[in-house]
Amino acid sequence: MNHSTPERPADIVARLRATFRTGRTKPVQWRTGQLRRLRALLTENGADLAAALHADLGKSGTEAHRTEIDFTVREIDHTLEHLAGWLRPEPAPVPAYLGADATAWTQYDPLGVVLVIAPWNYPAQLLLAPLVGALASGNAVVAKPSELAPVTSATLARLIPAYLDTDAVAVVEGGVPETTALLAERFDHIFYTGNATVGRIVMRAAAEHLTPVTLELGGKSPAFVDRGTDLAVVADRLARGKFLNAGQTCVAPDYVLTDPQTAADLETALAHAVQGLFGTDPAASPEYGRIVNERHFDRLRALLGSGRVAVGGDSDRSTRYIAPTVLADVAPEAPVMQEEIFGPILPILTVTGLDEAIDFINDRDKPLALYVFSGSEETRERIAAETSSGGLGHGLPLAHLTVSDLPFGGVGESGMGSYHGRYSIETFSHRKAVLDKPLG
């Protein structure tokens, strides 16, 4: 197929739908074959991808591999290992009035042509991990990388057609106009990762065609730090989770809730932790990333005045650097508490105790993640039972999303639906009910 003139969205979808109709994407051999090709794309082009991620986000090679390239390879390996088992039809008991010879089961059917729209913050992982699930489920896929990570977008747009079946997988680059044009087409599923404002646009467009959606959104993920915990460990784990990718992580701890005494001690512990991770001058650390663009830099810099700067606080617009920053004495009404921070600023808010912390969380939108640092079983159980969040992490931020056997997704304002591992098969397939009553 000649791709020298850009294909119109309608033609792309029609072409992919024609491939799907031939049945080519359905056999498990095609699916695993595509997954192996995707694996080769990642392992053979790790250096190119890491360079692209560095150009877009200042990601270090270690971070690019750990959070994007190797992450996706692991998701592929897990899927290759278990796919046949996941796809096995599942028998269902049949009521007696249908007779002893009747049987029933469910089987997973591919949906057809699905659209995956990715954001800029983990621009490779968040395009490719959904693609793994969509291909494993036997679909044709249109993949739309984020225009705000342009080098990664261009790299993926070059590599994906070189490795995958171009009759079944298409990459469409671009921003709002291109995505709007795509959304006018009828897809069988739309998988969107990004902010909730655009999530609403996607869902409205999908409603026109009754297309189901998965919305992987964000929000303010709280971290509750209990009295009497080992603050050196807590601070190290909070800092790693918060300042990875310069805070531009959907499941990063957004803010800390703790009692006033712990807050004071935590400030000191966080200062040590940041120094341990990035040295005395994080701007010089190769491990520390940069803000994606000037618009986000200006937005974040304006938030630095939301409290007393306890750690960091400096910034440089010419390199889009914002230091790993901890803000203390932050009021719930402060600007930094009115939106998802999505940058390297960690506000500490004080509460009188667990009851107030739970109320604080429940007074706000349901977060994508909630983190609890507590040695008390009762505290852990109460938070688990009395709050709602996409995921819950005890003692370690971010790590739940690396467990392939856990569903990853939000609830309420943080999204709908989930994926990873077998949950991707649920998302990208239809679970068909089958009844068989012999004619004899």
Ligand code: NAD
């Ligand atoms: P973004 O600006 O890259 O937008 C995401 C995608 O939406 C892009 O592909 C973009 O082209 C498209 N888009 C933008 N405007 C559009 C419009 N008007 N119509 C149609 N499509 C449009 O990324 P972002 O939204 O800034 O990403 C950050 C947000 O994503 C944060 O809220 C973060 O928490 C969330 N996020 C969630 C997850 C998750 O897995 N739940 C992961 C990463 C980021």
